[in-house]
Amino acid sequence: MKVVVTGGAGFVGSNLVRHLEHVPEVTETIVLDDMSFGFRENLDGVRTTIVEGSILDETLLEEVMTGAGAVVHLAARSSVPRSIAHPLAAHEANATGTVRVLEAARRAGDVHVVVASSSSVYGANDVLPKHEGLSTRPVSPYAASKLASEAYTLAWGHSYDVPVLALRFFNIFGPLQPPLHAYAAVIPSFLAAAFQHQPLPVHGDGTQS
Template structure:
């Protein structure tokens, strides 16, 4: 690393999590340049503008307030020449670029593998030629699959239920293998149902939180796939961004995957009713057939590796995170209804 003037590249940097991370990194002393590297297939340059996060309750950060530069570079993790160029002079890379949809992976398994697994190997190969380049990569709680017991420790055997989760497990394994085999400084974090402002409800295969919030704001039924008793551990995006930025600045590494979650188990029915409370409307719940490849229950072991590596991390409560999400999505829907850019 070159002193305190760090250049950090965020693959998928114009996406939901990536845009939050770019803001967080721009606030960090010692980070002089942040590059959002994205092919814009699902991310948007609009996510990196300050106005994208206006009026959502003060839990998000504006770009450029610490003097750190944020720059958007369009490119693909599948193209080595793009990676060689964007990583020139970089000190760290946070790998968030992915095809994140379970449903899409069931329709096109090869595409999920190509983006999530092959794209990760392409990135690792470029990193391997720059041995001091620190890599932090996003894995997924979906790698656990349907487990016989809860909560889920990092050492639990992985049993993917979809091509998406299999591709993320492959990517995670490659990250750890390059760390062990080539001495590359790496950290693989398993994300658990990240939600918050900038996560849109109008995307194909949208996540459950923005889907529920948008339906409640529009006074429409909240549709649940299955009986709604399936459980998740929801993690606010601001917490994820802070952990990722801290990992970059302190060059945190680990030879094993790390659960980025806090052990709070919430059913989809409970989530639906809480969304209704935060929005301030009664909810009409409709049940639909279960989604193929869906996981029944998900709850990580709280503390352990995450607390050891990030002792100062503090989770945001689900209610507080939903309040921020509702405020942002309400404004986004208002802009949409008036024909303004969203």
């Protein structure tokens, strides 16, 4: 089976592509990434085809989706602060980009679609522990764009019988995750500070937010 991974040169995507290399049922992987947040070196030594381009490019999506059995859609403009600074860009990449991927999969036919959403969709809902049955209350453009991507994913599944699955990621961490950029997640930021014997970067007074 051919698997397309959008955002496959990023932290999560590159780890997934490395894993798929050892899955017997997967015969080919295609990475589609515009390299705005991904890095080619993340895929050094991996048997995959890298296509540099945007998920907003309909023609390119049609090309990479031809013959695919599945697409894992990870490409996105992540980070809540970044979305507050650039809300339209977050919507275009995360919501419109997801629609482009879903439509390309529908047109290709018989393509399973896995979409990466985010726990940020729970937003102001402070009920713990989190589960899929909780109401969503997004409070940032990023969270709203991810909730929209979920809604479109389920709509394409219902309206066009596209096999779909949306996953709400929480604080993912692991190999190849950049710890030092301005929008680094909390776990790699803490680890980087600890390794350098620096105080952990805490915003506010440290109480639950």
